[in-house]
Amino acid sequence: MLESRWSRRKRMVKFWRWKKLPSLVMKISSDIEEARSNTSLVTLGIVLSMHIPKQVEAFSFVKQGTPSLIVGVDEHFKKLRMSILQSHGGDKASHFGLQGRGGAGKTLLAQMLNNDDDIQMKYGKDPVIWMTVGLDAKVSDLYEKLGRCCILDNGVSEKFKLIKNQEEQRTFLKNAYAEKKVFLILDDVWEKPKYDHHDMLYWVDIPRGPGSATLITSRSKSVLCKVQAKVEVVLWLPKEESWKLFCCHAFESGGALLTTLEELARDVCEECKG
Known part of the structure; x- marks a missing residue:
């Protein structure tokens, strides 16, 4: 019985696939081994980093920040x-x-x-x-x-x-x-x-x-x-020094104010006792 062209082609494709299979299997197997190796290295790195104690930085002198304007002290x-x-x-x-x-x-x-x-x-x-x-x-x-x-x-x-x-x-x-x-x-x-x-x-x-x-x-x-x-x-600031400090922080100019505003601001300073 003569083999049809279509059946022959299917048989040849099947043979080609099986012939290529070992090389594909070998490549996949190689890729898996490489991935496992890399995973082991990464895991080892993580484990080692977990067990290496952190170097604690020694404490030394720290300069403290102070304001530009200091009054009354x-x-x-x-x-x-x-x-x-x-x-x-x-x-x-x-x-x-x-x-x-x-x-x-x-x-x-x-x-x-x-x-x-x-x-x-x-x-x-x-x-x-x-x-x-x-x-x-x-x-x-x-x-x-x-x-x-x-x-x-x-x-x-x-x-x-x-x-x-x-x-x-x-x-x-x-x-x-x-x-x-x-x-x-x-x-x-x-x-x-x-x-x-x-x-x-x-x-x-x-x-x-x-x-x-x-x-x-x-x-x-x-x-x-x-x-x-x-x-x-350390007692309260004197009135004038208290006023000077208040103006520096409350007003951009830090200088002369309107009479009504100055009266209100001085009342605030008096209430805060410097």
């Missing part, structure tokens, strides 16, 4: 700056305090002292340490910063990270800073809340090395009395 600044520069402390650390209501300028004064060239010359730049405490501060966060200060040896910082108990962390940091001359600024320290039955100063008043000094800003005098700090009380 010059006398406080000069007095406290002189006290800090003249302090010796002997075997004990010195404590200084800035006490006043919110908005009186305590933080601004602390920032000015932080940035002062003569204070940096006395203590060194990196041993000037700024820490904002605040009402909702966490001791663990403050300790983490103290633990990676660049004035500590790398070995000390690495050991500190292994300690989990907070009381043990406190003891470790006090020993680490015992021989360091440091100017620590604790901004906005509150009397409450307490942490493990201790107030905040118990936890953060760490540097007690010879010649060290701690500056504490607080609204509460009792906070400063606990460390027998030499207290500078």
Whole structure:
């Protein structure tokens, strides 16, 4: 029986396909192996990156930003700056305090002292340490910063990270800073809340090395009395200085105003007590 042309063609196509099949299979198999190899490398890279500890950057001096116009705090600044520069402390650390209501300028004064060239010359730049405490501060966060200060040896910082108990962390940091001359600024320290039955100063008043000094800003005098700090009380701004500051922030010109507008603005300053 003669094979039709159509049947012959189908048989030839089928044969061609089967002949090509091994090479196609080999190519697919090769592609799969290559994909598996790449996947293994990627997975290995991910696993390795998960197990390589991140290098924690050491904490060093931070210059605090201050406004271009500063009024009403010059006398406080000069007095406290002189006290800090003249302090010796002997075997004990010195404590200084800035006490006043919110908005009186305590933080601004602390920032000015932080940035002062003569204070940096006395203590060194990196041993000037700024820490904002605040009402909702966490001791663990403050300790983490103290633990990676660049004035500590790398070995000390690495050991500190292994300690989990907070009381043990406190003891470790006090020993680490015992021989360091440091100017620590604790901004906005509150009397409450307490942490493990201790107030905040118990936890953060760490540097007690010879010649060290701690500056504490607080609204509460009792906070400063606990460390027998030499207290500078920051009062309200005098009327004219208050007016000058108000005009600088409220009006573009900062100069003369219409009589009616000036009367209203002065009433606002009087109500705000500077």
